[in-house]
Amino acid sequence: MTSKISAKQAVLFTAINYIGVAIGVISTVLIYPLDKELLGIVRYVDAFAQLLFPIMVLGSTNALINFYPSLSQKLQEKLFSFSLLSIVKMAVLVAIVIALSSFYLDGEKFKYLLIAFPLGLFMAYVELYKRQATNLQKLSVPTFYEKIIPKLALPLVFILVLYGAVSTDSALGLYVVAYGVIMVLVGRYVFKHYRHKLFNSYEDLFEQLPKKNYYAYSLYSFAGSFGAFFAFRVDSLMIPEFISFDANGTYNIAVTLASTLAIPATGVFALYAPVIARLIKENAWGELNIKYKNVCKYLFFIGAFLFSCIMVGIEPLFLILPTYENLAPSLPVIYILGINVVINMSTGFNTEIISYSKYYRFNLIAILSLMVLNIVLNWYLLSQTDLGILGVAYATLISLTLFNLAKTLYIYKKMGLWPFDKSFVKMVAFFVVVVLLVFEIPLTNYSWFDLLYKVFLVVVIHLIALYKFQWVPEITDYLNKLKTKIVG
Structure with missing residues (x-):
């Protein structure tokens, strides 16, 4: 088996996922x-x-x-x-x-x-x-x-x-x-x-x-x-027990929309799994660490870019739709779960690295710890507070952030692999500032206008910054090729 990922397979995988997502999103909102x-x-x-x-x-x-x-x-x-x-x-x-x-x-x-x-x-x-x-x-x-x-x-x-x-x-x-x-x-x-x-x-x-x-x-x-x-x-089992099937539906609308952010990660993880297994068996830690860093930057950029567009544009989009009254309760949950997805993407294939190494048993410890934490948090926030499905979203964000942090630190301690560098930190800070500034711009009475100009601002600012600072070489190379085709 070659260690080179088929570009055709990667493109097809991503395209198919996004077609499925597009169908799912249309169904979810209409x-x-x-x-x-x-x-x-x-x-x-x-x-x-x-x-x-x-x-x-x-x-x-x-x-x-x-x-x-x-x-x-x-x-x-x-x-x-x-x-x-x-x-x-x-x-x-x-x-x-x-x-x-x-x-x-x-x-x-x-x-x-x-x-x-x-x-x-x-x-x-x-x-x-x-x-x-x-x-x-x-x-x-x-x-x-x-x-x-x-x-x-x-x-x-x-x-x-x-x-x-x-x-x-x-x-x-x-x-x-x-x-x-x-x-x-x-x-x-x-x-x-x-x-x-x-x-x-x-x-x-x-x-x-x-x-x-x-x-x-x-x-x-x-x-x-x-x-x-x-x-x-477990959320989908617990919400009907503590609230209702209707609330479960509201929460799952948010889950569906937030999960669209993770499609690029799904393709990358699936296609890289055999490669990771081979590199670990060959003790090719240097090559693996390079892939680890590059994939983390790439996935963070894609996830944060899409989340920024969703965060600033989803409420104006909902306001346009005839189902707005039924969709509105999902908005705060979408924001929280979206942040969670971006954090998960930004830690790259840490689960796969552990799974195919001699330290695979740690995944069990981490998952079981996450399981206990998530169930306890869900039970507490559902039964002891009035947060409802918002509490479930907070439980997910807290437990999964700790889960990913623990895996990343464990990989660094045992294998010396670290996915973050200074450019990654700068990119995170830039995304946070831009999305908060654009999000805080007040809505007008024209939802179409709000949707278009807010998303346009986010897209243009992020692409200019990415091109100028070259945080993700793969995407910068692609933009250079695109520029050459258009200009030349």
Whole structure:
């Protein structure tokens, strides 16, 4: 496997993600606010599925990425085959546990858990196929299926419910079917580019890759993924319990819009994962540190640039829309979660560095600590204050900032890698000053004008500063090429 990231794959990956985001944003601001309770229920079921699928995967997807480069072609095939069968076995165990849980859960919760089971199974296989596609450096098509189909399916079922064509339960069923279609399409694509068969014996695989090492890594990865649910996704389960499905819908509107900032990071992390694994195995710390710094600067600039546009322009945009009254409660949550996303992006691929190093166990400690902190903060702010979903947003910001800080310091202490320099600090200070100054400019009575001139100010000021100070060489080079094409 080459260490060079395919530029075509990176561009396609990012483009597909943004197409999916565009569809999702349109749905979020025009369709979902019309029935926030239904959105809250869908995200509640989705949260159950996100809880189940790490159990079914049991760390096999991370193990596939971690051990794949060090194996021969035949053993690579066996590792993938073993992962396929492992999900089936774990799904059977999960089904048994769900059946037993019917004695303890009330009817509505058990119903949503049943609907979540096939959704979680489909997600598990989609995740495995995506990891194999990452090994093959053919991630764009699976990304297209995964990012576009749900974005089309969910607004469609919303429209069907809004017009009385289907019930809420039927809509949830259609949403699950959409993920089944994704699983089939992604699997078909991977098998088209990867000759594969199931094996009866895996003795030679585990002679070269000791079972103790495989299961130790897989279980640690599972614990991290399982803890990650409680660290990152537990909000969608807790908000309905303490407030309502409607409030869950309001919060998830904010989550959807804020998460658009992270699309460039998603592509970079996915495509760099095999490269990071190889560089660590080769002890190429100098090369890794350069990539670490460059990626952190690049992702911070992209994230902060997009967040600046959202922060100064989203309220004028909402004022233009017919759904403003339903969208307005999400505004303060969007600001808080947006800051959180930028902080997460600015620390680069610190999780991946730890995951593929001999210190991978620290990820488990960090995730479990984050899980406890996030749950405690959510419980306290939901039950002991009147902040509501704003309290959930604060809990997320506090816990994830501490989480990223801890990982960054740990990497520096153990591996001597540090992602920040003076130019990074200057860039952060500049962004903060500019966005606050433009944000504080009072709105006029003309929302279109407010939207255009505020976003225009932010874009022009940031691009001029970036070009003048050359904080991010990759983007400066791109601007120089663009300038040459236009002028020359």
